[in-house]
Amino acid sequence: MQAFSNLLEQLYYTSSHNAKAALIIDYLRNTPDPDRGWAIAAIAGTLRFDFFKRNTIKQLILERVDPVLFDLSYDYVGEMSETVAHLWPDSHQHNRPLPSLGELVEQFTHASRQAIPDMLIDHLNSMNAAQRWALIKLGTRGLRVGVSARSVKQILARYGDKPVAEIERLWHGIAPPYIELLAWLEGKAAPPDISNKITFSPVMLSHPLSLEEVLPWQGERWQIEHKFDGIRVQLVIKGAEKALFSRNADDISHTFPDLLEQVSVDAVVDGELLVMHGVDVAPFNDLQQRLNKKKPTKKLMETHPAGLVAYDILELENRSLVDLPLEKRRTYLLDWVKRQNTSRVQLSDILPADSESELRSLHQHASDNLAVEGLMLKRVDSIYTPGRPKGQWFKWKREPKLVDAVIMYAQRGHGKRSSYYSDFTFGAWQGETLLPIGKAYSGFTDEELKKLDNWVRRNSIGRFGPVREVKKELVVEVAFDAVHPSSRHKSGVAMRFPRINRIRWDKPANEADTLENVVGLIET
Amino acid sequence: MHPQEWMSVESPGLYCKPADIYIDPMQPVAQAIVTHGHADHARSGHDTVYASDDTIAIMHTRYGEEMAKNTHGLAMGEIKQFGKKDDPVLISLHPAGHILGSCQVRIEYRHQVLVISGDYKRRPDPTCDLFEILPCDVFITEATFALPVFRHPPIEHEIAKLLSSVAVFPDRCHLIGAYALGKCQRVILGLRNAGYSKPIYLHGALIKLCNLYQSRGIDLGELLPVSDVDDKKLLAGEIVIAPPSALADRWSRSLPKLRTVMASGWMQIRARARQRLVELPLIISDHCDWPELLQTIEEVNPQEVWVTHGREDALVHQSTKMGYTTKALRLIGYDDEDETG
Ligand SMILES: [Zn+2]
Ligand SMILES: [Zn+2]
Numbered sequence: 001m002q003a004f005s006n007l008l009e010q011l012y013y014t015s016s017h018n019a020k021a022a023l024i025i026d027y028l029r030n031t032p033d034p035d036r037g038w039a040i041a042a043i044a045g046t047l048r049f050d051f052f053k054r055n056t057i058k059q060l061i062l063e064r065v066d067p068v069l070f071d072l073s074y075d076y077v078g079e080m081s082e083t084v085a086h087l088w089p090d091s092h093q094h095n096r097p098l099p100s101l102g103e104l105v106e107q108f109t110h111a112s113r114q115a116i117p118d119m120l121i122d123h124l125n126s127m128n129a130a131q132r133w134a135l136i137k138l139g140t141r142g143l144r145v146g147v148s149a150r151s152v153k154q155i156l157a158r159y160g161d162k163p164v165a166e167i168e169r170l171w172h173g174i175a176p177p178y179i180e181l182l183a184w185l186e187g188k189a190a191p192p193d194i195s196n197k198i199t200f201s202p203v204m205l206s207h208p209l210s211l212e213e214v215l216p217w218q219g220e221r222w223q224i225e226h227k228f229d230g231i232r233v234q235l236v237i238k239g240a241e242k243a244l245f246s247r248n249a250d251d252i253s254h255t256f257p258d259l260l261e262q263v264s265v266d267a268v269v270d271g272e273l274l275v276m277h278g279v280d281v282a283p284f285n286d287l288q289q290r291l292n293k294k295k296p297t298k299k300l301m302e303t304h305p306a307g308l309v310a311y312d313i314l315e316l317e318n319r320s321l322v323d324l325p326l327e328k329r330r331t332y333l334l335d336w337v338k339r340q341n342t343s344r345v346q347l348s349d350i351l352p353a354d355s356e357s358e359l360r361s362l363h364q365h366a367s368d369n370l371a372v373e374g375l376m377l378k379r380v381d382s383i384y385t386p387g388r389p390k391g392q393w394f395k396w397k398r399e400p401k402l403v404d405a406v407i408m409y410a411q412r413g414h415g416k417r418s419s420y421y422s423d424f425t426f427g428a429w430q431g432e433t434l435l436p437i438g439k440a441y442s443g444f445t446d447e448e449l450k451k452l453d454n455w456v457r458r459n460s461i462g463r464f465g466p467v468r469e470v471k472k473e474l475v476v477e478v479a480f481d482a483v484h485p486s487s488r489h490k491s492g493v494a495m496r497f498p499r500i501n502r503i504r505w506d507k508p509a510n511e512a513d514t515l516e517n518v519v520g521l522i523e524t
Numbered sequence: 525m526h527p528q529e530w531m532s533v534e535s536p537g538l539y540c541k542p543a544d545i546y547i548d549p550m551q552p553v554a555q556a557i558v559t560h561g562h563a564d565h566a567r568s569g570h571d572t573v574y575a576s577d578d579t580i581a582i583m584h585t586r587y588g589e590e591m592a593k594n595t596h597g598l599a600m601g602e603i604k605q606f607g608k609k610d611d612p613v614l615i616s617l618h619p620a621g622h623i624l625g626s627c628q629v630r631i632e633y634r635h636q637v638l639v640i641s642g643d644y645k646r647r648p649d650p651t652c653d654l655f656e657i658l659p660c661d662v663f664i665t666e667a668t669f670a671l672p673v674f675r676h677p678p679i680e681h682e683i684a685k686l687l688s689s690v691a692v693f694p695d696r697c698h699l700i701g702a703y704a705l706g707k708c709q710r711v712i713l714g715l716r717n718a719g720y721s722k723p724i725y726l727h728g729a730l731i732k733l734c735n736l737y738q739s740r741g742i743d744l745g746e747l748l749p750v751s752d753v754d755d756k757k758l759l760a761g762e763i764v765i766a767p768p769s770a771l772a773d774r775w776s777r778s779l780p781k782l783r784t785v786m787a788s789g790w791m792q793i794r795a796r797a798r799q800r801l802v803e804l805p806l807i808i809s810d811h812c813d814w815p816e817l818l819q820t821i822e823e824v825n826p827q828e829v830w831v832t833h834g835r836e837d838a839l840v841h842q843s844t845k846m847g848y849t850t851k852a853l854r855l856i857g858y859d860d861e862d863e864t865g
Contacts, residue, residue, distance in 0.1 A: 072835070073671050419776065
């Protein structure tokens with residue numbers, strides 16, 4: 001527990017990803033099983049249950065601290081675990097040996113509900129404030145040390161010098177404390193056996209298209225499809241078990257039970273998750289409503305039904321298809337789609353283009369459908385290769401939309417950018433006032449960043465914590481893929497993928513766009 | 525006569541009517557007593573300032589020789605008479621243990637005694653005398669860290685954390701944010717006491733006050749201005765001290781492989797430390813923590829407690845619970861964070 005608490009303490013205050021990775025790798029090297037595996041689970045968020053409830057903690061502290069003082073402290077600290085960690089009376093038993101992380105998990109897993117408070121009191125008494133904080137965070141599964149599940153996998157890959165795709169493939173078939181996984185990473189054992197488990201297969205990704213790469217155009221070599229504006233998912237069906245993964249291997253099954261219920265036939269299918277009313281595909285904003293709710297209500301599932309546009313297949317009834325060319329895989333995909341008894345699964349259409357001009361025309365009209373954000377071009381002979389192989393798949397997005405907006409606030413970035421103001425909130429005019437319409441932290445060069453940073457410092461007019469308010473004088477051209485109505489923002493709009501396209505040092509702020517102009521770009 | 529008849533809160537600050545004098549006024553006044561040199565207590569522009577010699581020296585260093593028309597240095601414990609001859613107000617200064625020259629103010633009038641703690645702490649500090657317990661009728665205490673979450677660890681413990689980080693990251697430049705007056709020198713002395721004898725590098729804004737400390741007999745060891753180092757790469761593995769505002773600013777970009785450290789009582793709260801992008805928070809405070817505030821009230825054992833300067837609510841609640849008549853004095857203009865945490 002001591003080592004785990006030290007690790008969290010250091011991770012918490014470290015901002016660079018590399019330094020965090022180095023700390024975790026050092027911990028893995030110097031910590032025995034099963035402790036290190038439990039630590040990985042705590043950080044990656046794969047612990048299956050709470051050791052104790054937040055309410056239990058609150059009751060225990062109120063038995064020990066004046067409630068008025070507790071409330072004042074909580075208001076000030078702003079966070080329950082830390083408030084309790086500091087307020088817990090010091091019993092000066094710090095030299096009592098602490099249980100190991102493995103022992104803690106063991107104890108709390110097997111304790112009866114009535115025994116838990118006393119166990120907890122005993123542990124909190126023998127810990128210092130940092131250790132108490134670690135225990136409460138661990139026990140209520142509230143750990144946030146800025147290391148995502150995805151980064152954990154990358155760090156494990158680095159630790160074992162294995163491709164991250166290998167870890168992703170295994171990840172959902174294994175469970176904490178990951179003893180077999182770690183043994184394999186250290187070269188001491190074969191990879192964990194996951195043949196009977198539902199797992200994620202690493203996905204194949206595309207490159208942004210520059211047209212000369214596919215010219216002169218030979219239509220018979222390419223499969224053209226719409227690029228839907230949803231999220232890329234992998235559907236896995238194995239007997240009674242089914243799962244839906246995001247392309248980063250997060251299991252999102254519980255968010256889309258309505259889709260999972262309806263699908264059948266063992267397979268691993270690659271496709272786009274969307275809100276679909278039969279064959280009609282709704283724009284991304286509708287899907288956003290679903291993504292916002294971890295566990296959807298029945299009503300939301302009725303008004304916003306989830307569906308899948310299937311475009312590839314990796315496995316059908318236990319037969320791996322990844323080594324077949326795309327056009328062969330397509331026949332298996334057709335077969336699988338036909339066997340579905342639901343309209344929630346649609347096949348991604350193949351679009352014909354015999355000439356370059358037909359191709360260009362397809363691209364121009366692709367976005368007539370609001371749920372489409374461009375075209376996908378895939379070589380018909382491409383085999384399914386995880387990662388981003390060269391020259392196989394391309395995405396050709398529609399032209400971005402542009403508005404001229406005024407910088408309103410700036411905030412320091414992270415890591416290498418932490419001494420620069422690099423995150424910008426920009427606004428559009430409504431009458432005489434500016435309303436914030438979005439945030440951007442990319443699109444500019446390092447040279448431009450220095451200039452922006454300098455400008456922010458010289459034109460700052462106020463400060464709220466890490467945020468600076470600036471004079472409403474600098475115009476930037478913002479590029480974005482789409483804009484949607486939004487009740488979450490005061491301006492009533494939300495942009496998709498905004499980035500700073502150009503800095504308009506020359507343009508007076510009063511000539512920037514109005515909110516009305518921006519609203520006019522909403523497509524309905 | 526009860527002190528509430530002769531002490532009041534006026535817009536410049538706390539005012540003693542029969543002596544016609546303000547304590548730590550925020551605006552220029554005719555007569556002022558200044559408890560210590562932090563900017564939220566010591567302002568320039570008064571006609572006459574009464575303070576310890578060290579505090580006057582600090583004010584001269586910060587504001588120039590013209591900071592007041594007249595200055596009167598008072599020795600610790602020396603009694604100075606104000607008001608009418610036949611109805612005198614007796615005022616004296618006593619150690620507060622906060623920073624070099626810091627004092628409490630004791631005011632006696634018509635057989636009643638009021639003590640203003642100023643900013644204070646109870647831990648030993650080599651740059652000033654220990655806080656003195658003064659029996660009194662009314663005790664005015666500060667409340668900077670008056671929440672039970674605040675429990676400051678021993679300074680040795682925090683300095684050890686810093687030195688172990690220097691050992692673990694020998695190629696990184698440890699940049700410590702520390703307030704120019706008091707905290708900076710205390711960190712330096714903490715390092716010296718732990719056996720750190722290498723030169724310590726200073727941001728330009730800290731040099732004058734460190735020189736003043738040295739000239740008043742406090743040995744800080746070898747200090748070098750960062751601006752004198754031509755090749756900043758040579759600062760890898762060294763300790764640099766700067767004002768907190770310089771931590772994540774352009775100034776620090778020239779330093780090699782920074783590790784950002786901050787020394788302040790506020791560093792106990794994680795979000796505070798992270799907000800400032802601090803990688804190594806050191807909980808080093810020049811104020812009392814919660815147990816020390818309560819201990820002090822018990823030891824002074826006054827009839828009444830008035831609370832000011834910080835988080836009054838919790839201390840008013842607790843002191844009332846301990847049986848003291850307690851109220852909050854709402855003084856405005858005291859900045860409880862930016863200089864003196
Ligand atoms: Zn103060
Ligand atoms: Zn002070």
